[in-house]
Amino acid sequence: MxxxxxxxxxxxxxxxxxxxxxxxxxxxxxxxxxxxxxxxxxxxxxxxxxxxxxxxxxxxxxxxxxxxxxxxxxxxxxxxxxxxxxxxxxxxxxxxxxxxxxxxxxxxxxxxxxxxxxxxxxxxxQNRRWDTDFLTLSKLLKAGTLGRVVEFETHFDRHRPETPSGGWKTKPLPGGGGIYDLGTHLIDQVYVLFGLPDRITGFVGSQRERNPEGVDDSCTVLLHYDSGLLATVKAGVVSPEVNQLRYWVRGEKGSYKKFHLDCQEDQLKAGKKPGDAGFGIEPKDRAGT
CATH class of the missing domain: 3.40.50.720 (NAD(P)-binding Rossmann-like Domain)
Incomplete structure (x- = not known):
């Protein structure tokens, strides 16, 4: 109660x-x-x-x-x-x-x-802190399974090369563009795992051939840590992959690679809610390696 x-x-x-x-x-x-x-x-x-x-x-x-x-x-x-x-x-x-x-x-x-x-x-x-793959990765890092991590890649890549139409996300507004949209999720996840970086290198721009509004649809951010860790954050709109990379983490004892986005967004769009049978549980063929 x-x-x-x-x-x-x-x-x-x-x-x-x-x-x-x-x-x-x-x-x-x-x-x-x-x-x-x-x-x-x-x-x-x-x-x-x-x-x-x-x-x-x-x-x-x-x-x-x-x-x-x-x-x-x-x-x-x-x-x-x-x-x-x-x-x-x-x-x-x-x-x-x-x-x-x-x-x-x-x-x-x-x-x-x-x-x-x-x-x-x-x-x-910051709902992506509760993605199932992120929780799995967090558990691996906390347990030391991968050893000292030197490279951490986190991606939200899609293949949407066509010029979008309508909606505020298609216009160059303050707080818009790829780094404020999907990039905020990715950067937040790195921060949760490793804290604030010591240096940052960032690239924002457009991958689309036609972008009349000039919206920054993509971003790549490198987060440098004095420990030797390099975290790479990428969100792109031209990525014609069948299986989109989500995480690739490399450490002294092992690596972790995961494809596809967490399943909860698609489940919510389909009408499922937390507590429903199977909610938040990914198919075994989408498990990380």
């Missing part, structure tokens, strides 16, 4: 809210899906129809004034994260915000200071 149930309000009703947040909120005993902020519902995309009984707000300003809201989840474009986080914190709400946290480190510091001064929880939704 949980000692308290927290009413959760979600700002934004796109794919992130529907796939990555709401299914997990619904199976968390301490959480109650209480409200959704959706500015412009349509006949095909209406939160009140999908979740009858919840409160539907047209503005975040109205929602944060609701005294029954305990937790605010922010799923909007990165450039709006700072103002929405600050708004929620000013009304003494706990906040979960999608990555990237903010567009600049100065904005991040400001929000952290507000949360600390008001004794509020504020966290970034």
């Amino acid at each position: 949980v000692s308290k149930t927290y009413n959760v309000a979600i700002i934004g009703y796109g794919m992130s809210a529907k796939v990555f947040h709401i299914p997990l909120i619904q199976v968390t005993p301490a959480f109650n899906l209480y409200a959704i902020v959706q500015r412009n519902p349509t006949a095909e995309n209406d939160a009140s129809k999908d979740h009858p009984g919840i409160k539907l707000y047209r503005s975040s300003e109205d929602m944060v004034q609701d005294p029954d809201v305990d937790v605010v989840v922010i799923n909007t474009i990165p450039a709006s994260h700072f103002e929405l986080c600050r708004l929620a914190l000013e009304y003494y709400k706990y906040v979960i915000v999608e990555k990237p946290f903010t567009v600049t480190s100065e904005e991040a510091d400001d929000l952290i200071n507000i949360a600390v001064n008001r004794d509020l929880f504020l966290t970034v939704y």
Whole structure:
């Protein structure tokens, strides 16, 4: 039994809210899906129809004034994260915000200071820390199975060479591009395992032949550690592989290689939830070696 149930309000009703947040909120005993902020519902995309009984707000300003809201989840474009986080914190709400946290480190510091001064929880939704392959890799490193690691590669590569159309991710906005999108997951995983690097070499740009908006669709980041470790973070859109590399880790005692992304995203898109039979369990033919 949980000692308290927290009413959760979600700002934004796109794919992130529907796939990555709401299914997990619904199976968390301490959480109650209480409200959704959706500015412009349509006949095909209406939160009140999908979740009858919840409160539907047209503005975040109205929602944060609701005294029954305990937790605010922010799923909007990165450039709006700072103002929405600050708004929620000013009304003494706990906040979960999608990555990237903010567009600049100065904005991040400001929000952290507000949360600390008001004794509020504020966290970034780094859900890839709970990918099954990452947990497996973490266990191997903690056990010393691979020995001293000297090279660590982590990839989110896809083959999407065509010019994308529509959506904020196709435009050169603050907090957009490959390094803020998928790169934040990869860099965070390296940080969780090895801490802050001593030096960084970074490349951002476009692999697509046609990119009229000039969006940085790809990135390669080298994280250098004085211990001798080199961590390579790569997210590309031109990678015509049948089996996409996910991890390649090399140490003095052994190596670990893994292909394919963790299965939880596809399972959530298909309607499965944590606790369902087989959730989070990858097929044996996709196991790392």
